[in-house]
Amino acid sequence: MEDTPQIAQMQTYLFPFLASAIFLLLHLIVYRGLFYQLSNLKIIRNFLKLFTFLNFCGTVAYMFLRQFPLVPQWLYLLISISIGVVFSLFVSTIIYQFLNIFIHFITSKNKRTAYRNYLQRIVIVLSMIYIGYGIYNGESNPILKKISIPLANLSSPLKIVQLSDTHIGGLIEESRVKKMVELVNDQDPDLIVLTGDIVDTKLKNVLKAVDELKNLKATYGVYYVLGNHEYLHDIYNIIQKMKDLGFHVLINQNSLISKNGIPLINIAGNADLMGNRMGYLQPNIDKTFEGIQSNIPTILLSHQPKIIEKIKDKPVDIILSGHTHGGQIFPFSLAVLLQQPFLMGLHKIENDRFLYINQGTGFWGPPMRVGSHSEITLINLFPKP
Structure with missing residues (x-):
């Protein structure tokens, strides 16, 4: 049995750190760009913070555990899904921010706030449907x-x-x-x-x-x-x-x-x-x-x-x-x-x-x-x- 070439080892160990930095940036963009102004209720704000933090932890765990079978299969499934979740929500954030440009042209401040909240909720719901379908399709037999x-x-x-x-x-x-x-x-x-x-x-x-x-x-x-x-x-x-x-x-x-x-x-x-x-x-x-x-x-x-x-x-x-x-x-x-x-x-x-x-x-x-x-x-x- 031969050892893994040194350059492959370096790339294998370096990649999780670089990927984790990218995932941190994506989660910050999703939180500030989509979740931050979703609600004034403290319990919802705290839930969204916790969700963002836990999903980020899942992506980091996946990057470092993918080489080592140290966790049960059900847990590995959850942390792998976290990558798809942040990618999907990142795309949703981009879509929301793009559509939000047109809301700025509404003259009434109250209407702008209301439309922005409606848009956020619609985008998040559609994101959950998108993620659910993606998991169903991904888990299907070839x-x-x-x-x-x-x-x-x-x-x-x-x-x-x-x-x-x-x-x-x-x-x-x-x-x-x-x-x-x-x-x-x-x-x-x-x-x-x-x-x-x-x-x-x-x-x-x-x-x-x-x-x-x-x-x-x-x-x-x-x-x-x-x-x-x-x-x-x-x-x-x-x-x-x-x-x-x-x-x-x-x-x-x-x-x-x-x-x-x-x-x-x-x-x-x-x-x-x-x-x-x-x-x-x-x-x-x-x-x-x-x-x-x-x-x-x-x-x-x-x-x-x-x-x-x-x-x-x-x-x-x-x-x-x-x-x-x-x-x-x-x-x-x-x-x-x-x-x-x-x-x-x-x-x-x-x-x-x-x-x-x-x-x-x-x-x-x-x-x-x-x-x-x-x-x-x-x-x-x-x-x-």
Whole structure:
């Protein structure tokens, strides 16, 4: 077993402090911008102060406990929800302050105060509905998303199941992984691909959950590539575990799949772009495609969709990615588009290639989703007429 690289340890320990400072700022904005003038009653003011303080404590606890399974699952659920609560209330605060601009044009002071109070109450109620729906949707089982893609030079149909961003650890534990595996096996796939962020904690914390993955069954096996979150933990142990489970681990490599001795399709996989930032296990696109057979289709497994910027001259027919979580919680999905070319789904890009982005089979942070769904993707490839 190898130790976590030092730079990953530094980032892991530094991140909670930086995140806590950001969460403190968000809570102050929510309290002053939305709660402060909600009521003159002392009991309500004190309740709002206590709520803000406790929610802030929850966010800090999550940041520091996410690496260590020290609390019961129900408590971990509550503190993880606190992150979604403050993000949602922050957005509500921005909306309230924007609408409040128009109230300033009302000439009567009494009417301004009354309208402001009505607006605050409406915004807070809508926020609670938004949070409730997000938790319900986030806790729901993954949907089975089915797509079909025609491929030139494909000799026979191929059924692929894609899992991505399961983020095993914390709330994604053994029973959840078992359900995912059962749903995948029900599809009787030819091939299973895992496109990164499968494990999101130290391996020793989630051995039982990860072991559930060994029950994945596919005719041509299971193929795995790294996501950015694996770099933040004991990445070499995670890689070795995937190999021990019998998976084909692709780190700047490609593999040929044959049917009855006849080449059927290439599967290529690169190390994640996070490797460039961390300084180890860096992506090498040339090496990824080295020696690949060009007369049959090629599928590239790459965690981040923006890899499309780096493979324009490479023989790729389909790119399968994850990473974005479909934005997970709207409107924060808009921020994802500042870094990635698309949020989710199937896209036809230049040179007649297809890019498919899985929305994530699990979630990160709060068990909430608005505007997205946890998904398992069933991809049917068929010969192009």
